[in-house]
Amino acid sequence: MTRFVLLCLLALISTAAAKGKGFGPGEQDYGYADVRDGAHMFWWLFHTTANVTNSSERPLMMWLQGGPGASSCGYGNFEILGPLDLNLEPRESTWVKDFNVLFVDNPVGSGYSYVDRLSSLTTDNKQIARDLVSLMKSFYEKLPQFKTTPFYVYGQSYGGKMAIEFARMLYDEVAQGNIQSNISGVAMGNSWISPVDSTLSWGPLLYEMSLVDEGGLEAINRQANYTKQVFDQGQFAQSTSEWARTQNVVFQKTDGVDFYNVINKVERGFLRSGRTIMEKAFDVQTITKHYSSRADSLDTLMNGPVKEALGIPSNVRWGSQSNSVFNYLNVDFMKPVTSVVESLLNETNINVHVYNGNVDLICSTPGQMVWINKLKSEATTIFQTALRRTIWVNNTMEGYEKHGGKFALFWINVAGHSAPIENTAATRHILKSMTGF
Known part of the structure; x- marks a missing residue:
């Protein structure tokens, strides 16, 4: 040799x-x-x-x-x-x-x-x-x-x-x-x-922080209480849908508050990004003016050099949030x-x-x-x-x-x-x- x-x-x-x-x-x-x-x-x-x-x-x-x-x-x-x-x-x-x-x-x-x-x-x-x-x-x-x-x-x-x-x-x-x-x-x-307790807390917290007025508080509480009512009736899948509608009311009454940090500044137009309310609510990225670029950067990193280094199967595509996983758990x-x-x-x-x-x-x-x-x-x-x-x-x-x-x-x-x-x-x-x- x-x-x-x-x-x-x-x-x-x-x-x-x-x-x-x-x-x-x-x-x-x-x-x-x-x-x-x-x-x-x-x-x-x-x-x-x-x-x-x-x-x-x-x-x-x-x-x-x-x-x-x-x-x-x-x-x-x-x-x-x-x-x-x-x-x-x-x-x-x-x-x-x-x-x-x-x-x-x-x-x-x-x-x-x-x-x-x-x-x-x-x-x-x-x-x-x-x-x-x-x-x-x-x-x-x-x-x-x-x-x-x-x-x-x-x-x-x-x-x-x-x-x-x-x-x-x-x-x-x-x-x-x-x-x-x-x-x-x-x-x-x-x-x-305890998801119902969390949902019921949104209106009062936003009101105490001056992020909604009395009308906003009443609208959020009305929808949050309906979410609880549906849950108490054992309609668990529907309660998940009503939870999402409660978030929609919050977005509307606050003009798009950041659900993950209410003192963050939010870029105008987020609600018109074409993503569903559930995706917006539990997406893993913080909603800031850098939202899109950071999400894209992580996606590029995970589906590029990291995937190659870890030997991930070629048919597996990394995603920051799987909607299929979420949807299969909607009853729970x-x-x-x-x-x-x-x-x-x-x-x-x-x-x-x-x-x-x-x-x-x-x-x-x-x-x-x-x-x-x-x-x-x-x-x-x-x-x-x-x-x-x-x-x-x-x-x-x-x-x-x-x-x-x-x-x-x-x-x-x-x-x-x-x-x-x-x-x-x-x-x-x-x-x-x-x-x-």
Whole structure:
């Protein structure tokens, strides 16, 4: 074999090996788990860059995006907490500095996850949770060193609804000896836990912030109460449609307020963009004057260099929000999971945290307080009489916190729906409170 041929062969081997290293800096693992027949879920792990001998010495954090149908590997990673931002610049506030971060495109059909047939899409929260348990079984088989690592599940928006059900089911599977996992905590950020309570909060919050007048308040409340009426009658699919109509009233009465951060400025003409109300309401991009360019940039990134680096099948096209995933869950969409929160507090040793940005509308803090105050557990009884403390970071008031045993609530100042990127100082405090790091 000539020296030239040998060098060429070594170059080919080196190139092939590099393709398994992921996209961006640091040690990574990723792949698909066949969670059901015809259902393929994609996960992407960034090992921590903390100064440790083995990455498994630091906690494992799972991030679940909302929607339902939004991509954790795209939006959660590049827009919120991954090692690189959308401009592929190092993110100073990345969680990877302190933790191992596992992004999951969930439910199947979101992001890089895909199904062989539409009938394999999920239709309720319990099926989503079962898929996630199946994914973790596959994950631990590939990376067994994390079986004893403290595992925390963080879910934003609808991701919080999925996270709470998944944490409960995973705990039960561990107790039954079906999986080994050190599930230690779950956090719900600006989450869709009790949808009716959130929807009813919109009018009063907008009125108190002078974003609607009395006529606007009356119109929003009328439609929100009708949404509740339809839900109480058990017409769950229709209640999702009425929820969307409530949002339409809000858009009309505010001339297009940003549902994710009500103090954001909004570009004129957004409501005439040709997208449906549901797409506008739960699209993963913040509605700013840079809305279109940022969405296009993420799409180009995920369907170009990232897709190639991760070896995603050519027939899979990444999308920031899957309408099919959303539509298949329309019956389950407005159903609360407050009973699951109660069961975690009453029947497990899992820490349960709630955090909320104070200028979010879609999952507003007043709406969260309604369902939290209804919870019946020893932890929330302690919580009700506990002292609310101020979160001070570098002499700046970043929010407030209140603890009741294994339950805690964090109010985050000057932050909307994506609180972890809008107030990184408060987020670091929350992470330390949950994990000790």
